[in-house]
């Protein structure tokens with residue numbers, strides 16, 4: 001297993017946001033985490049990158065315990081790339097600078113800036129046109145591309161995508177799904193947090209459903225459509 | 238006519254020192270979101286150490302241009318070392334607390350430094366004029382103007398350019414700006430925020446120390462100089478906008494010019510004019526000219 005999350009509890013202030021949560025991701029696997037708003041998807045992802053400390057439980061990566069490592073070490077040495085739900089592109093930096101941060105900061109054997117640019121332009125040719133634009137002036141969809149490309153520039157083994165398809169027009173969603181498949185071809189494992197069940201089932205090879213901070217389903221994405229109660233919980237009605 | 242040229246030069250001179258003070262304050266605020274009340278006393282520390290070196294070793298020990306390089310650099314290094322000790326021991330434990338604690342701890346450092354100056358350097362001003370007088374004067378019309386002042390003016394512009402280059406053209410600067418824009422995201426991208434805090438604090442402090450090291454041979458190192466400087470740097474910061482380097486530059490020029498006009502024409506209300514302008518800017522543009 002590449003990533004193993006074992007029975008983690010996560011508290012924010014007095015609120016417990018994750019309860020005894022376990023999940024794992026294998027090498028070359030694309031996994032989706034689906035759940036309604038407030039279910040705990042973002043909290044799970046932030047715990048994996050290390051932005052939320054876990055109260056109990058353990059997270060291992062490539063067999064190594066990373067539970068106590070700070071986020072910057074997980075990003076540069078462990079090999080976890082993170083694209084947050086609101087993109088969080090650095091507004092004053094150009095697209096190029098946003099993306100090159102990862103190349104500069106990464107601690108594994110480096111890919112040249114040129115090769116990295118090529119890899120990224122292969123996945124998101126749209127970025128070529130806005131390469132010198134400041135983050136502030138990018139559209140929502142462009143910001144998503146920049147955010148994913150920025151995470152890729154760290155050359156991660158695991159890519160965490162929080163709400164990668166949110167707010168995108170249906171055709172653009174298709175375009176992003178294609179990009180996700182291309183990223184997978186690079187040998188990168190992917191965890192996608194998604195609130196739309198249909199999209200989740202479409203991109204995920206394996207699916208976890210989360211509700212109230214607990215995993216309520218793990219397995220074949222297509223099978224969730226056979227369980228109406230489960231489906232209702234995920235959709236939130 | 239020449240008197241106006243001298244007024245303009247004095248304005249630039251004052252602006253240069255103010256810029257150096259505010260630039261450091263802004264780097265620290267930009268990255269750490271802390272207003273360092275001890276900043277003026279770090280400037281004073283640079284002044285004291287430089288003067289002390291010149292007085293103890295003797296200015297004769299530094300031949301030629303070394304007189305203008307070695308003593309201030311020693312001052313800057315001592316300030317840098319002080320900052321390097323201060324950030325992890327005194328400030329770091331406060332980051333998780335409410336902001337008032339951070340403000341209070343820097344105020345505590347301000348008081349401690351002030352007492353240390355008294356303890357180590359005594360109650361009387363330290364004065365070393367030689368580096369200042371050695372450079373002679375230039376004739377401007379039928380008036381004369383000290384050449385040393387040109388050096389201080391140049392220093393302000395050189396540091397401004399160097400900072401612009403550092404922040405906008407180097408990898409380190411881009412990483413630093415990213416961190417000041419979104420600390421959490423920067424950490425998730427691999428920035429070691431803890432050590433970047435230390436580095437930023439040390440850089441900011443050293444710029445203040447540099448200003449102190451150069452101003453001391455023109456003025457003196459004296460108790461209370463740090464607080465006076467801090468107050469003026471605040472005016473610049475309020476006018477220019479918190480954390481904005483462009484704001485520090487333009488704000489320093491504005492305050493430098495106003496102060497010169499004040500001293501020349503309304504000496505009784507010189508400081509009041511500055512506060513008035515700061516109040517006007519705050520009313521019209523609360524975030525300052527270049528703040529966000």
Ligand SMILES: Nc1ncnc2c1ncn2[C@@H]1O[C@H](COP(=O)(O)OP(=O)(O)OP(=O)(O)O)[C@@H](O)[C@H]1O
Pocket residue numbers: 012013015017035036037038039040041042043044085195
């Ligand atoms: N910083 C915080 N402070 C307090 N509560 C929080 C915080 N972050 C998350 N929560 C709470 O934790 C729960 C899980 O939130 P989380 O953001 O993980 O959900 P999510 O599944 O990502 O939702 P969404 O689909 O809306 O993004 C929610 O009830 C939320 O209110």
Ligand SMILES: [Mg+2]
Pocket residue numbers: 041042043085162163
């Ligand atoms: Mg979320």
